[in-house]
Amino acid sequence: MQAAVLHEVGAPLSLREVALDAPGPGEVLVRTAAVGVCHSDLHFVEGLYPHPLPTVLGHESAGAIEAVGPGVRDLASGDHVITCLSAFCGHCEYCLSGRPALCASPDMARRADQPSRLTMDGAPVAQFMNLSSFAEQLLVHEHAVVKIPPDVPLDRAALIGCGVTTGLGAVFRTAAVEPGTTVAVFGCGGIGLNCIQGAAIAGAARIIAVDRLAVKLSMASDFGATDVVDASSIDPVAAVMELSGGGVHYAFEAIGLAVTVQQAFAVLRRGGTATVIGMVPFGMKVELPGFEFLREKRIQGSTMGSNRFRIDMPRYLELYRQGRLKLDELVSARRPLAEVNEALADLKRGEVARTVLVF
Numbered sequence: 001m002q003a004a005v006l007h008e009v010g011a012p013l014s015l016r017e018v019a020l021d022a023p024g025p026g027e028v029l030v031r032t033a034a035v036g037v038c039h040s041d042l043h044f045v046e047g048l049y050p051h052p053l054p055t056v057l058g059h060e061s062a063g064a065i066e067a068v069g070p071g072v073r074d075l076a077s078g079d080h081v082i083t084c085l086s087a088f089c090g091h092c093e094y095c096l097s098g099r100p101a102l103c104a105s106p107d108m109a110r111r112a113d114q115p116s117r118l119t120m121d122g123a124p125v126a127q128f129m130n131l132s133s134f135a136e137q138l139l140v141h142e143h144a145v146v147k148i149p150p151d152v153p154l155d156r157a158a159l160i161g162c163g164v165t166t167g168l169g170a171v172f173r174t175a176a177v178e179p180g181t182t183v184a185v186f187g188c189g190g191i192g193l194n195c196i197q198g199a200a201i202a203g204a205a206r207i208i209a210v211d212r213l214a215v216k217l218s219m220a221s222d223f224g225a226t227d228v229v230d231a232s233s234i235d236p237v238a239a240v241m242e243l244s245g246g247g248v249h250y251a252f253e254a255i256g257l258a259v260t261v262q263q264a265f266a267v268l269r270r271g272g273t274a275t276v277i278g279m280v281p282f283g284m285k286v287e288l289p290g291f292e293f294l295r296e297k298r299i300q301g302s303t304m305g306s307n308r309f310r311i312d313m314p315r316y317l318e319l320y321r322q323g324r325l326k327l328d329e330l331v332s333a334r335r336p337l338a339e340v341n342e343a344l345a346d347l348k349r350g351e352v353a354r355t356v357l358v359f
Contacts, residue, residue, distance in 0.1 A: 102303060
């Protein structure tokens with residue numbers, strides 16, 4: 001199969017022939033239909049997070065099952081599925097306590113004494129996030145996919161695999177935004193836009209979007225923001241404090257920078273909660289004023305929207321069917337796999353909400 005391979009940090013991905021092993025126990029083979037290009041992929045290209053190389057990146061995907069391995073009961077050839085990087089084992093402390101997004105069980109990957117799922121010229125290729133979606137096929141654990149109805153467009157369904165679930169889940173599950181409250185979202189890319197529409201669905205009375213690009217602020221308004229702040233021309237903290245009348249109940253950081261994490265915390269009112277969704281670069285530290293904790297201000301992280309993806313993703317699809325969740329509008333461009341480097345470049349320039357690679 002064709003796959004986009006990262007050989008070294010900072011280098012372009014190259015299209016190569018990569019071989020897949022046959023599905024083993026508990027595994028499924030998926031024919032990729034579409035995959036979103038996420039900023040998380042760019043972080044690994046740029047070396048902001050470590051990962052074994054060579055690897056095939058990509059994790060926001062949807063497709064159809066071609067074959068299943070021994071022991072797979074609930075999935076069959078022909079089923080349409082969405083993938084999710086927060087695959088769950090089902091038996092660890094986190095899974096059993098209702099927090100499967102935190103599962104770190106090694107069960108989702110093959111053991112070192114087993115054949116690699118991916119190989120190139122006979123040598124193993126590291127699988128990215130238990131998925132490696134920038135490829136024509138995926139060989140994954142059955143707990144990394146969820147079955148969806150066959151009439152849902154797969155290029156829209158793919159977005160639910162990461163960006164939608166991360167943004168909506170941060171609002172619904174991690175922060176549990178209440179109706180009538182005020183919300184600020186720092187960063188209006190794919191994740192931030194889903195935070196914004198999640199806050200709108202949750203019934204937030206005021207949703208303040210913060211970004212430095214006019215095109216993204218315009219999209220934020222389309223996705224439900226009641227106010228926008230251009231951080232390139234004014235102090236975003238002062239602007240949010242004024243618009244909210246002294247601070248917001250909830251703030252979301254959807255960029256992954258220390259300065260915007262600090263800004264998200266700074267705009268909270270007493271008792272407010274800041275949720276960090278963006279991938280702050282590995283090793284970067286964030287400093288906060290300790291006195292503010294006496295005002296019961298809170299800061300917390302969110303992994304993939306604290307999801308229970310086999311429950312959440314079908315619900316999000318139903319919201320899409322009802323016209324209450326925007327998926328079509330998230331797709332800024334569609335490209336073939338051969339243009340993956342151009343898609344990453346567009347992402348770095350901040351020109352798109354999501355580029356979807358279609359197969």
